[in-house]
Amino acid sequence: MTEKTAPAQAGTETHLMRDVKHAMAGFLSEVSGFRDEIQSKLQQTEERLTMLDRKSYTVGRPPLAAAPEPAAPHRKAFNAYLRCGDDDALRGLELEGKAMSSAVNSDGGYLVDPKTAEAVQSVLRSTASIRAVASVVHVEATSYDVLVDQTELGAGWATETGSVSESDTPQIDRITIPLHELSALPKASQRLLDDSAFDIEGWLAGRIAEKFARAEADAFVNGNGIDKPTGFLTHTKIDNDFWSWGNLGYIATGADGSLTNADPIVDLVYALGAQYRANASFVMNSKTAGVLRKMKDVDGRFLWSDGLAAAEPARLMGYRVLVAEDMPDVASDSYAVAFGDFRAGYTVAERPDLRVLRDPFSAKPHVLFYATKRVGGDVSDFAAIKLLKFGTA
Helix, strand or coil, X not given: CCCCHHHHHHHHHHHHHHHHHHHHHHHHHHHHHHHHHHHHHHHHHHHHHHHHHHHHHHHHCCCCCCCCCCCCHHHHHHHHHHHHCCCHHHXXXXXXXXXXXXXXXXXXXXXXXXXXXXXXXXXXXXXCCHHHCXXXXXXXXXXXXXXXXXXXXXXXXXXXXCCCCCCCCCCEEEEEEECEEEEECCEEEHXXXXXXXXCHHHHHHHHHHHHXXXXXXXXXXXXXXXXXXXXXXXXXXXXXXXXXXXXXXXXECCCCCCCCCCHHHHHHHHHCCHHHHCCCEEEECHHHHHHHCCCECCCCCECEECCCCCCCCCEECCEEEEECCCCCCCCCCEEEEEEECHHHHEEEEECCCCEEEEECCCCXXXXXXXXXEEEEEEECCCCCEEEEEECCC
């Protein structure tokens, strides 16, 4: 190689190295840009996924507290009336025809909202009262008629060619149950009513139900029929061997004011007709229940058995026992135990409406709430109820 070619070759190599370095730099620049673009796209994708997760979590997450339901117009208007006496909304509902329950009756007062009325009815149904086993009917009139056929219709077998005799005419008895006004008068201070946290409807329902339940329970057993229902124990009682319609038959224990053995209980059960025994119940108060739960049959087995479940009633000789405190105690010649199909034997008739009149003047600084409803009750089938008399005859 000559001296002339050596420098030329070195220049060529230097030029080639610059090209390679330039190409490599460009390639590295493109790779870096591509990497930055990939990272940017990955970051955008992660952000979109995060937003979707947040939206899904927000939609699927249960609310910490349920949104309050808008109050029904009648309930909201009734609440305003109870708290401050503002009845404009109630009267507006009446004028618009949205709620006939807002109408004012002749004695004054407004029908309570359905939720409060149902709370009162629920308590009345669950209390230890004849209502729990009786027939309950809702009426709009001032009385309720029960038609009872005491006799069997004339019937007989007939042949294809034989003559058919005329059947007998049934004897129908009409029992009229008048409705009477039952009232309660709970009171609260205006300061308490002004407290928005105070549940005025719940408080009012509880106080009304308590007073109504006590008054009804006594009337269905002992009421004299004057401005109140007629209790089944106020009807004439006669020895069951001489029983006739319009009276209640009784079985005597044979001991004055006591029960020495279980035989009268057995006699009482079978004094009731077979058609009534399937749905029959014993009715007595707690003191009498304490006496009867100690009774045993001839084989030493208790006649009384407690319910297996919490809500199941106790049973006497296999029949349900309703403990009603308004029944009389065991005493000389008392009728402390009743047995019968009360759904057939006693009818409670009532109007479904419950009215409240606000009175802020009579008991200042308290506000009185005059609550009324109309209810009646009476024996509707004298054959469906029998009594146990703690006496000799």
